[in-house]
Amino acid sequence: MGTSRMFRIFVVLGSAFMILLIIIYWDDVGASHLYLHTPVSPGPKIPHPPPQPRPHTSRTPSFLSDIDAFVNQFLEPGTGEPTDTAPADTSNQSEKAEERYIPRREWKIHLTPVAAELRERQEQRRRLLREMCSNDSVAFPGKNRSFDDIPNKELDHLIVDDRHGVIYCYVPKVACSNWKRIMIVLSESMLQEGVPQRDPLAIPWDLVHNSSMHFTFNKFWKRYGKFARHLMKVKLKKYTKFLFVRDPFVRLISAYRNKFEMRNDDFYRRFAQVMLRRYANQPTPPATVDEAFALGIHPSFSHFIQYLLDPQTEKDMPFNEHWRQVYRLCHPCQIQYDFVGHLETAEEDAELLLRQLRVDNVVEFPTSHRNLTASSWESDWFSTVPVEARRELYKLYEPDFRLFGYDRPDSILNE
Template structure:
């Protein structure tokens, strides 16, 4: 020990000059240094081993994360309520919760809408609360009907469907299912203003919107890549507009096929589908002078009598041998897949204006565009009870029952009463 100290401290004559106290202090310093060196070596050994364990642990975690992602992709996210309506329906019916719309009104109050929160009036809050409750009840009706009929499906099923008519607005994160004869032209006007194509909802005619501008300027969900479709269905506000099925059928008839129609292009429909119906179900009416003549059509074979009525049209709609699924009278559930797509808002034709105001407020577009009136469209006054009874009274009971059977799911999904109540 003394020789070690002398080597470490050569300038000191340890034996000659150092006191006992100094020798003890120097000895303790040397001992502590040896102990520190031993501890450092031990710590380095531990760190080397721990580092290997940590690296292996990180690798295992990354593998598990990627494995979960791959499995979710392979299973097509079957547990996701957006793409597995059966699971979503069960949750909503049990606890009455709202999966998407439930937080939308909170966003209206908490997200900047170009107006401070304290400027939200009590009437606005009351309106939004009332509409939120209405929508909750409508969604529950759809959920119940889909569950009762064991309907639903996966995201893949939706991608395979070619019937849906979902229009997308990316800026306002909105998805709209366009159904003819239920204010579809009015909503296209709104969407074209939101996209900046039109400055005002009345800038273009109905024909220009439906046949020229909308097909070119509006974006449809079915043309997006699957990954974008999945994201939009999760994040965007989705809505459709529904109508009493018999009222919608009557509107289509009066607009397109009724001999008394004032629709500008009705002759095209009447010479095509209308004449086909007459030839098949009552060919004698084309020449029999005893029948009333509402209209004469000029056809390649000459002038013919055209006196199609609602009973003829219904017979065509319920004929299983006919291709009678034209979008103007095809079932809403076929066009919009409400048991596949989780719609946040279900607007009804009878509450169109209030529903539209609610939707535009939710997406913060109420200061940009107002929902237009029916001016410039083709209103037929087909929701009037008296009109429905008048047009359907000559339909044979058997055909009326078949018509209800065809549209029964729409009646149930959207909470419409059995037509017996309106036609008896």
């Protein structure tokens, strides 16, 4: 009995094994060809023309050829690049709204070749960054740390546009308002009558600088949790990363003019009152900026420089973003930027960048008529600052000068 029972068990197991082999063989040989040609989701039923006779061949289509055909349907003919996604269905919008949604200046995209000197300029700027970051003669806090060592709160200047694969590190007082406008247009984070806003200059100033309008790296933790840092590094590897800079001393002059020569109650309370008490013999400065301006009281540019050089300043709080060094805002030795724009060549750089991003048919850099702070004014502005203070200030901002290719201002430092 025992031997007969064992024999029946082996027969059953053997039969099951053979059935399994048949299933696997069918799945590999027969069904795989069926799966490759099955649509992901059923589409509308469209009558198909009768099949055309195929030339006889002794070899059936290979697995790899089917995969190639599947992938190629998503590639733009002749480019090897993915085709643009289909535009959203706007049939429920008004004709006027649809007209606003159509990208402007579509005729302009990539019509003329990029000048060789502009490409070379970018290569030189990127090369300089790499050399300065690997050069031991250029030292500054945080230079040799890894990206993982950068605190999350220091990543709040990196704006991400997932629609176009772009990361922009904004630097205040370097046309950042207009670049933030462009990022809003590209990310379609602002709607006008249900349609994405396409005109950068139509975006109100208060919304331009509203943090809710921009998806920055320091918001990744809330959205992605423990995967945040990994996703940051994935996007840094795959996306186009850019920033714009300017002469560091000229940027300081611009920040002073904008925040302390103009009425700004917030900056008056947070910073100007401190400067007046510490350096201007004003133990009880006016309570509001209006009272101070009515009395002709505000910190001088020399007071502002004293404030920047005072060790107590950063003991109280980190530098405000309007005068914080670029290397602290954008981490150029941890992030390999693909494009480095200079405010001094802003129009040429902006046009080249938008072309490289392939969005020059969607948006253009706004032409601004603002009163720019000129480099030629540096000597006049620093005439009231003692020479020793100028040299100390240069040491404070020397990394920015050297990283981004700005000459040492000898005419100011050697007077």
